[in-house]
Amino acid sequence: MTAPDSPLAAGAASDAGVLVVGGGLVGASLAIALDAAGVAATLVEAAAPRADAQPSHDERNLALARATVNGLAAIGVWPHAAAKATPIRRIHVSRAGEFGSARLDARAEGVDALGWTLPARELGAALLRRLDACKRLQRLAPAQLEAIEPLPGGWRARVRTAGGARELRTPLLVGADGTDSFVRARLGIGADVHDYAQSLFVCTVTPERAHEGRAYERFADGGPVALLPLAEGRCGLVLTVPADEAGAVAALDDAAFLALAQRRFGWRLGRLSRPGRRHAYPIRRVAARALVAPRAVLVGNAAQTVHPVGAQGFNLGLRDALTLAELVAAAADPGDAALLERYAARRAPDREGTMAMSHGLVRLACLEQPLLAPLRSLALLAFDRVPPLRRALARRGMGFRGAPPRAVLEKLP
Template identity: 80%
Template sequence: MNATQSSSCSRNSVLIIGGGLVGASLAIALDAAGVAATLVEAAAPRTDAQPSYDERNLALARATVNGLDAIGVWRHAASRATSIEHIHVSRSGEFGSARIDAHRQGVDALGWTLPARELGAALLRRLDECTRLTRLAPASLVALEPIADGWRADIKTADGVQRIDTSLLVGADGTESFVRNRLGIDAERHDYEQTLFVCTITPEREHRNRAYERFADSGPVALLPLAERRCGLVVTVPAAEADAISALDDAGFAAFAQQRFGWRLGRLSRPGKRHPYAIRALAAQALTAPRAVLVGNAAQTVHPIGAQGFNLGLRDALTLAELAAAAADPGAADVLARYAARRAPDREGTIAMSHSLVRLACLPQPLIAPLRSLALLAFDRLPPLRDAMARRGMGFRGDPPLAVLEQLP
């Protein structure tokens, strides 16, 4: 719906700032649970070209797909997804490797790969089905002030400014969150001094629904299975080398990717358009403030190693929706305290895992190389350890939202 200039305030129980992947998922989950909300989206809705969703290929954990299915999104995306049935982890120049197999875990897939644009389009189609949700787009938050029982927000739209009072303010507005800054929540930041390049590429041999993660001194590289025999390439380089990599033509970039990944799938060719991203991590020092909460990248932005970003953010959204649906007042202090307590183990564990993998798996220290190889071999040969890590990788960790759960062997 379009906003109009108004001198009076409208009242809303939940106001979500940010219509990206996590914010849209939260809005849908609240609507499915019968909770009225308003979603403020920076971009006008377009399923063919949504600026909020880029050309990345997302690795969606099994728990994530369960959650998307529970809120009615997955039916709009499933036909474009590719299952991940095997994962192979190794390090360049070292003898150890680890493998995870879906069938050993008693499931048909460990996760799925899906272009981010396709997930964005599926979310937009599902948003169109919502009946309790008010959408303001294109719109942006321009002012925010506390009131007795919530927050008063001024939302700028093409038709003017709409003032909304809300009992629960949700910041889903990304790493440089306006909401987080306005709430006065500090954040710890870390610059990895790395740049991530993502694109599609075609291997000579079939990927057979196998995902690869390969570590090296210069950073990790991943190859994700996609439809039509293509793969999604994710390669990390030192920031100082980013300009040189950006300047490579297709043949030069394919040769660079080959050198970094190796020959497990034969020759790599036909790289698509490259998109570079500076890699910086952020962790908000608090998830909540009075009648306000942070989700997704506004709460934590993690290193892309292990592809945990959206998976973690969706668990934020589904946990918040679950608690809000069961509460008479979604913004009450006890509700937000339960949210923070439930999210802490998953959040802290994922942040620590991502950071440790970068530091240990990519650390150029020859003295620890044998230990890394032995650790990978132990992982591969000790079923209890492998199974526990596989379940965490599938998104079943901490106290997850009910929407993602299933009975695993």
């Protein structure tokens, strides 16, 4: 379980409460939720506690499901972010060159918004402000987990901080440390990896016509492209390209990049202009083969990293965090085996359904297969025209699937 060349000392370790490793968007949310529930916890953050230092506080524009915003409101984060968020009032899904499309409308679902868009850096800043108000939480930042060792009733962890090494004792170790999770590896939990051979480019653009709160998802042979509504008439562009073309796309000047985006997205919002700084990300699907181990649990990207189609990554991870916090808050022993089994069972339908949906969409909607075109179009038309199917799609898109944590249901219409 620990690195053989760095054994833990035999001396006493200080009590950390629940030990959350990883201070990104999901790890910080979990730490806040535990603190709000009165649970003692320690958050180990690799980056300094500044919005510009945390890698997950990047230039992406997040599409936050309605359930996600409910959950962020329940733990006191949303008031720090709401002013920077843009409501998604309508969603349009289509496939390039095919006749079918599906449309979702917040009014038809009886809500004011299906979700909200928010720059990742703004959510990161809101989380940091809420972390500063936590009462019981101990934060170690910048700090790095170096080793773990099982103990009766928990784990001993060695954490490297600016002031030197510290040893901590915890009844529950939480890996919230991302796709290439150190905790997952040290627990001996394997992962199934699928390389989509795609790269994702994100930036902001200004459309010629007003977006009016509408989000677009458009599929094509080369991968999906999305436009998300932002403040001040801007849109967040998400452009997927084959991995072997990523270098050439990165080298394009702004005019050529906009021409590519225009060809891939189309002209529904008129001409696209004024591109912001571009960032590229390789796309992999990484699914841990288990969510729990003795007195340990994985959440967020450490548990599952999904294709960004449908923008489900953080939404799914937050439901992990809030479900775990809900169960721990009601338990005498946060690392009890029965509790962790309940956690895994609660998360299974949402996790498996979301991963299957995102993977299936990419495999089917972006597959270059002319014989599939009529079937894809008919499926989109069914979701658009058959009310029960449309409502089911809308509910899942808003994050209400499986057995969600109570925090996301507080404002369920």
